Amino acid sequence: MAEEKKLFKVTIDNITVDVEPGTTILNAARLIGGEVAPPAMCYYSKLKGSGGKCRTCLVEVAAGSTADPRPMPKLVASCRTTVMDGMIVKNITSERVIDARNGVVEFLLLNHPLDCPVCDQAGECHLQDLSYEHGKEGTRYEFNRRTFKKHDLGEYIQLHMTRCILCYRCVFTADQLTNKREHGVLDRGDHSEIATFIEKSLHNDFIGNVIDVCPVGALTDKTFRFKNRVWFTKPMDAHRDCPKCSGEVQLWMRGEEVYRVTARKDEWGEVKDTTDGKPGWICNECRFEKKEARDWVIEGPSHIDRHSVISQGHYEKLVTPKDTLPEVMGGRPPKLIMDIHDVSEVNRPEIKLSEIEGPAHSDDFNQ
Template identity: 40%
Template structure:
């Protein structure tokens, strides 16, 4: 540690820290535009000037390293005059269009001009103008406002891994551009809006819709993937207007995927806001009482082994627990959360978790991907992999992949093969990457659903587990065998036991006529044409997706923004979302619908409040006992090593990605016009890459 005096206050900071970081450690506010904690230092805005005793002139604190005994002055008269001069230069060409700027109210330039500027401009000449750039359907540009801080350039190059932005020309003629005009191709492009300190980059889908001070802000969890990104839902009245990320270094740092940010308009389209009952082949609106009574009559005389339930990918644990308890009360063990037919090792919790934790990526020094495309399955997690790749360098963080790789992952990957037979070569040592894993101190394997949804998924997993023990991926103090889920509800459903019981049917058997009554809880992502024509289908969900059209009874539920719910991410971390708005029309929270039906059906569930239901969840699985707004970490456990050591029976087919279109993966994103436009714009690019 290095001792530094900041305005007379002693502070200890790590060696190599900058003067700006030392000032912040001392509680001093230093204005800045180009500096960002998660980007490289550019030092080109000069707003962070401070005075260092015995230095010949003021220094830019963001790029000035501290030294033992250094004395820093942050608020002298010369510093104040220098900052006013810098602000005056920044505003020379900046348009004074704050009243019509979408960034108004949350603009760094606006705030710092008020706090550190002079309030008077001496510039009399005409301001310059810059042509706006077309960056695609998500990011709106007004490049005349740009102050060339280069944050967007560094983010796209360093974090997103798509170096499509840059600065051309010099001096007054400098401008940020895409060189060749085309849409940004990153799944993280919305973060450019957050890091832009002025109104040059704003959200195109929500342009001129509302002002920042009009929003009611609510903490929640993103359900567009299984990372569990911490988000803030911003609503005005009964409408969710936008979604932005919250900082959580353990999960998402401060990034959010484009689908999680911009699919917000899908929350207003195709909504189910009234119960429906099919009579003589046609759906008719009905009251809640008539609908529940009609359902109860349909259940009369049906034995429990002829009733089944399938849970979708966006469900909260509360509704899963309630439906599981209802099925048990009805005598059914036919429950399944695996719409995609995935296979998991259920012997212990570590058999289906991202065991190293998301922050474990920061410790890894070798990575093997098996049937996983992290860029589409978990863009925020993929950015962390890229960060580690850049930090270690290719030689320090080699990455290899098994399976089809139709997209650039934003870091160099050695494709070992497209089929599971590569695992055999890794096990017998004939594949060179096996030695790479053995020599690494913290090797990691990410097993994706491209492998776990195959007919030979169990054989692939057992071979992977054997490889993990053989190469040191699993040791007493490190478990680097990670399952990367794609569904926000999957781990929570597995934790609560929403899987077939003894002699219970999985999804495939339920669809083939194994049950007479099939309850779909937000389940939309499986082949609906495989449901037997004689099966009576109850659909409970929030969007009129394909499954609702097949249903005989429709129960309108609440979307994730409209209820307080518990979600468990791919690493097994339990998090809780809060309700931002109320459900539309007569829609209700899912667990309340299930509880109300249980009463009508004569099997009342033993809880009447969400607190009692969460107590029941904790009783089923202690992992839910400490759930709250803070993360409950997954326990560090090592998977049992007693696996088959024989020759695995692999399917010869290549391992394919599970996501065909990143922007159209669930009922909310399919209802979003913004996501439909992204699919139209980016779809051809993806098709070319796949070829």
């Protein structure tokens, strides 16, 4: 018989969960879900080495373990701290954590432009969510904000470095998904910036994934810029036979028009694995060049987990309002005073305008 793995019990915000040894506090909290899971701006479970930079996931360890129940003196980054058996963690139940998170958000917004009304990331921006939950009404920063010129990183990607929070996700993505990374972090301190060497373009079949991992609007899709707002579009799951990637994507449609194509994402804003368990990264051809509905097999509406404006107009499980007229009339159907199809000299009697596909045409009426 296979030997059973010993599981660690960890209590987060008074909720106990069993996890495998080596699990980080953040991933243990994600098993519980909801507000118990700390926010993360730099950690990305699909990228090795990510995490430990933004400090938004700080938590308080009230008891280290059953063997050593002493609390940790300082707040720790939950994305880099592994659990111990009997560990007790406070996230939203700790005033120290909430105060520290408010301070981190204030630091992230020191140089970040408040251009949400014109930013393509608005509506699905993690920093926007953090600002709503932990931001302050005003800023105490009295100096000029750091600004950079916009750069086109090739044919499809634009870098707006002024919005960047240096989470390093795009660097890890290019390093681990592409054959040759051509961009990284240049300079030091407050002069640090994501840039290419001597302003090169980024050319690789999978480089478009840096757009999906960016938590703010620093890296944007040039084929979608300023064309629509995400809450006006309908995300649909779709797939196609692609020799380069899985071909499982999310189409952002308005009517029959495909405005953009992205990888499918989970409730934490990370790229989902495919149906056969492989990484869900998509290639540039699927992302940028297949912008027609006929290019895809549309499976149906996407399920939106994140608490964003996109989920406010959720249409995945549409409930049709109950028709109360027969109930009021004691079960009898309403009587028609006249049938418009018989008496109208405009409508053709054999055509019911409510049942035709698409808009009515001149051929549908008597001329």
